[in-house]
Amino acid sequence: MLSALTAAAVVPGSAQAAEPAPAERWIVQLKDTVTDPGKVAEEQTQGQASDGGSRLRHVFDATVDGAALKGYALEATADQIEAIRADPQVASVEPDQLVSLPEPVAGSSVQAPRQRTDKPDGGGVAYKGDPLLAGQWGLFRIGAVAGSDHGFRVPAAARVGVAVLDTGVDAGHPDLRVAGNANFSTSAGADDFHGHGTHVAGIVQALNNGIGGEGTAPGSRLWNVKVLGDSGSGLFSDLIAGLNWVAQNAKAKNIRVANLSLGTSVDSPLVHQAVRLATQAGVAVVASAGNAGTTALNYPAAYPEAISVAATTVFDQRAPFSNYGASWVDIAAPGTDILSTLPTRGTALGEDHGLLSGTSMAAPFVTGSAALCLTSGHCQGNARDILRTLGRDARSIAGTGSDYRYGLVQVGCYWQTAPKCSPRSAEHDAA
Numbered sequence: 269m270l271s272a273l274t275a276a277a278v279v280p281g282s283a284q285a286a287e288p289a290p291a292e293r294w295i296v297q298l299k300d301t302v303t304d305p306g307k308v309a310e311e312q313t314q315g316q317a318s319d320g321g322s323r324l325r326h327v328f329d330a331t332v333d334g335a336a337l338k339g340y341a342l343e344a345t346a347d348q349i350e351a352i353r354a355d356p357q358v359a360s361v362e363p364d365q366l367v368s369l370p371e372p373v374a375g376s377s378v379q380a381p382r383q384r385t386d387k388p389d390g391g392g393v394a395y396k397g398d399p400l401l402a403g404q405w406g407l408f409r410i411g412a413v414a415g416s417d418h419g420f421r422v423p424a425a426a427r428v429g430v431a432v433l434d435t436g437v438d439a440g441h442p443d444l445r446v447a448g449n450a451n452f453s454t455s456a457g458a459d460d461f462h463g464h465g466t467h468v469a470g471i472v473q474a475l476n477n478g479i480g481g482e483g484t485a486p487g488s489r490l491w492n493v494k495v496l497g498d499s500g501s502g503l504f505s506d507l508i509a510g511l512n513w514v515a516q517n518a519k520a521k522n523i524r525v526a527n528l529s530l531g532t533s534v535d536s537p538l539v540h541q542a543v544r545l546a547t548q549a550g551v552a553v554v555a556s557a558g559n560a561g562t563t564a565l566n567y568p569a570a571y572p573e574a575i576s577v578a579a580t581t582v583f584d585q586r587a588p589f590s591n592y593g594a595s596w597v598d599i600a601a602p603g604t605d606i607l608s609t610l611p612t613r614g615t616a617l618g619e620d621h622g623l624l625s626g627t628s629m630a631a632p633f634v635t636g637s638a639a640l641c642l643t644s645g646h647c648q649g650n651a652r653d654i655l656r657t658l659g660r661d662a663r664s665i666a667g668t669g670s671d672y673r674y675g676l677v678q679v680g681c682y683w684q685t686a687p688k689c690s691p692r693s694a695e696h697d698a699a
């Protein structure tokens with residue numbers, strides 16, 4: 269994982285050595301007593317651009333229920349940052365490092381018929397399923413597809429908002445519907461030129477529309493919050509800006525779940541604070557445990573407020589690449605050979621639809637599960653309550669209690685059409 273933290277290590281042929289000593293990137297946290305972080309950021313970075321190396325990247329100004337994250341991100345030389353650090357309005361300064369999607373385990377595009385002849389019935393429930401559904405083993409394994417006399421059924425549309433913080437989403441994909449975009453990455457637009465974000469989004473949301481495949485929570489309101497650039501990495505400050513956007517928009521847009529299929533081995537107090545604020549705003553932050561195959565902590569998944577997700581195979585065993593450890597990994601979900609959407613224009617990861625493996629694919633199954641659980645009313649309250657319900661209904665598999673605190677996520681109880689299937693939902697049924 270460490271090799272993913274420096275751009276030079278992941279960009280072959282990087283021209284960095286030939287360039288003049290670059291300004292370094294920093295995140296400045298301002299004291300909570302600062303009333304106008306944007307003004308202070310401008311004052312503290314004023315004039316620096318002209319002398320060869322300072323640029324303001326993001327301003328953070330989020331307050332949720334009295335807790336705040338105030339500050340900004342900039343590029344500055346060592347001398348400049350020392351002057352800023354000495355300012356009494358500054359609470360802390362930390363390096364702005366790279367956060368990446370876990371090393372992806374690439375698969376291939378899937379060619380398949382894209383149209384089916386039957387239509388969803390009036391309740392929005394399909395009786396044959398979309399054409400690729402039969403290949404989506406993960407949906408079957410977590411109970412997001414049920415058999416019937418007529419074929420398959422999938423849950424009715426989820427009604428909550430879900431934010432995907434990733435490499436962007438292909439908003440033009442016929443199997444996705446993006447409610448809105450926010451771009452905090454270095455990329456020019458919110459579109460997905462990498463492929464990872466579109467794949468993750470499809471696992472959450474792909475529509476029950478007669479084409480392609482299905483998502484875990486088909487039709488949930490999807491917010492594309494782009495925090496990773498087109499190469500698949502971004503800065504801590506981009507992630508913080510994205511999380512702040514989620515926290516600030518959670519109420520107005522009814523965003524209840526945020527998916528973070530990304531990570532780093534570096535523990536950042538400011539990223540942690542951003543996760544805390546989003547959680548406090550009523551958003552369940554779901555994060556991939558990482559693909560190093562070890563018990564080493566991976567952030568933001570390892571922050572206690574996050575719902576940390578490991579990947580399992582078709583045999584319901586921990587995928588060899590998945591990080592693990594019940595002290596910080598909460599729950600498991602399918603993560604090998606997962607069939608989902610890819611940008612229609614084509615990317616290095618494939619085109620249209622394709623298979624990918626990784627904890628990046630496992631996390632959005634849990635994100636979609638949380639969306640279904642909230643829609644059905646089985647999940648209520650904050651992230652901790654949501655995890656408790658998901659954990660209660662999870663299925664015990666090998667590794668439960670040692671590799672992950674809970675077992676394999678299960679959504680069979682969260683179908684609106686089957687509200688009483690949970691053996692322990694008596695309190696909900698009585699309500």
Ligand SMILES: [Ca+2]
Pocket residue numbers: 398443474475476477478479480481482
């Ligand atoms: Ca579909």
Ligand SMILES: [Ca+2]
Pocket residue numbers: 569570571572573574575576596598
């Ligand atoms: Ca946790």
